[in-house]
Amino acid sequence: MQDFTQALATALQMIVTLDDGLTRIVGLSLRVSLTAVLAATLIGLPLGAAVAALRFPGRRGLSVLLNTLMGLPPVVVGLVVFLLLSRSGPFGVLGLLFTPTAMIVAQTVLIVPIVASLARQTVEDLLVEYDDLLRVTGAGPLDTLTTLLSEARWSLLTTVLAGFGRASAEVGAVMIVGGNIEHATRVMTTAIALETSKGDLPTALGLGMVLMTLSLLVNFVASLLREAAKR
């Protein structure tokens, strides 16, 4: 019990004093996860909608594949991206290993399947209403996707938030491709892993509380937007 009270005290102290190390880590965590979510949304939403609404060969196989990839272990994604970006790997010349960009790439790969699969389900449900209308108006594939995604936009917000949750919570991928380098690639989750390694459990737990508060803020902002749009 003492660990938990100490953790809470540490967390509050870090937040209130706007601890410099904490601000940097929080800033990088947001930058990496929000960018990854943006990229994954741009790729995943049209992909998911296409699998739901359009007819093309291999459609069912792609749907099953996307569902399966939702269970990709973050550490495996990290390892694969590491091997691709390593100097000895195919994309080594880019020199991206141990940079925030590598972390963004890894997290994007991780959450595209989630965003795509959930979008597919949302659009499929919507199609029950819209199928006839789209067929009667003779909408082409691009119009179909745009219409469906636009109609479903507030339901899809939950999908995007699920993606953000997965990205901001994972440690396996960013640890391997980022290297947890102080002042460069250390994010909230890798900082928690490090403090645990040093046996400083109250600080680790305190950082965990800060991370959850951050997540809460992001979700709160999203719900504000949704509420505002619905009026």
Place this chain on the structure above:
Amino acid sequence: MLRRSFISRAALGCAAAVALFGLGLGATARAEERFITVASTTSTEDSGLFKALLPTFTAKAGIAVRVVAKGTGQAIDLAKRGDADVLFVHHKPSEDKFVAEGFAAERKPVMYNDFVIVGPAKDPAGVKGSTDVADALGKIAAAKAPFVSRGDDSGTHKAELSLWKTANLDPAKAEGGWYKAIGQGMGPTLNTAAALEGYALADRGTWLNFKNRGGLAVLVEGDKRLFNQYGVMLVSPAKFPHVKAKDGQSFVDWLVSADGQKAIADYQIDGQSLFFPNANEPGV
């Protein structure tokens, strides 16, 4: 249709979103910073040595040092892939092999510390105060007391395995589940030993900086075989042209210079030095 409450709420929402994202953009590391990448071990990182040492070097040379801290085995693998400019580990046979294979031109000794065996206060194996590590390990095996091993091909792990050899024991063949190889760094190993009330081999630096000791204490120390030497190498620019040879060499040279050696000696916790500089000692 657009009521004031909608506008104000939307504005609030958007402003908060932008603020959050802006916070993220503003607080990132500058990409144009001059830096080198050093592959090192968890003992140099978890003990707090780098945190104490690197700012001194950066202030002097204007070169930031980005440390990727893994076990020795993984650090060497990183260096062999050309993903690091400098290698700083603690297993001489592996380091000599690294140089022999052409991945570095030379290896320089930097500092040493020692390993200790930590264990529970009640000490079921009865090894407290021993200065004979082989004998102590024999007692732990005989008592089938829980022993937590790094199991991760690190310098500490390799040292541990060679110590079991000097005691003529092979823990891999141990029965009864008392030998637990967890495949993780020094910190998690100590966390596990504390929770299990078991024994573990630790480097003194990480131990002194470790905060979750539970009922663990240093039980065995002082045996000459527990000596732990660190070496540093610049990854060969002949093998990897992209390596930052000049800046990497600056760091290597600083570590073995009088300034660097003093900075290492000055790092203390509660008046106790964690690492002892010995760059000028022959034969290490």
